[in-house]
Amino acid sequence: MTTRTSRGRRPGAPDTRAEVLAAARASFAEKGFRGTTIRAVAASAGVDPALVHHYFGSKDDLFVAALEIPVDPREVLAPVVAAGPDGAGERLLSAFLGVWDDPAIQPGLLAMVRSLIADDSGGLVRDAFIPVVVGPVLAGLVADRPDVRIPLVASQVVGLIVARYLLALPPMAQMSAEDVVARMGPVLQHYLTGDLP
Structure with a gap:
């Protein structure tokens, strides 16, 4: 044989x-x-x-x-970008909260964030997640200075993750998604399209 x-x-x-x-x-x-x-x-x-x-x-x-993100952020953000820059801050937060507030998805997201924070000796959030995954998508919403605008948006979103989901700070953790969007959406919109110093 x-x-x-x-x-x-x-x-x-x-x-x-x-x-x-x-x-x-x-x-x-x-x-x-x-x-x-x-x-x-x-x-x-x-x-x-x-x-x-x-x-x-x-x-x-x-x-x-x-x-091991339970959802691909590029897919979540694609409809936000497709609708254009007007009102993008509110749409961005609505899409973000829709994913993070989903009880089936949230545990996986929390595990991923905790892992990145604990083991980020290589700067994966700074050097990869924001510039490689999120930055190119958000660049479609900014007309100028993406090197400044995208990190400003990211700082607000990362702060929201820490306050609302990791630390569960009151009243941020108890606030409805609609209230978060109403209060923070204009800030993101300003970072995306407003005048910057």
Whole structure:
């Protein structure tokens, strides 16, 4: 009996995707976003780099998958951006709160945020999540100075996450989504489109 040898790249085993994700998480945690490469992740997982691209597409997509976010923020923000800059601050907060206040999604988001805060030696929030995941989407809402406007918006949203969800500060934690949007939406709108000093 002859054994047939297959040619080409090794097929992905059922657990190969999980191994790639584990290698990616370790690399992003240790080396940060900039220091992580698809080739290095593939080598660590023992697969061809083409298989990493097959499973995840780009390095940005691999990063989002490695974070284990229950929803892709790029998909949540796409309708906000598509509707244009007028009223975007309120729409942005409504979309954000719609996801964060969902009891089926919130535990996964809280786990992700706590993990990022605890293990962010590589600056993943600063160097990757905001500039790679959120920044390019929000850039469609700002006419000028995205390097200033997007971090200002991010500072408000991160502050909201900490106050409302991590620390559960009263009255922020008990405030209805409509009240949060009414109070904070104009601030985000100003950061997106208003005059800046």
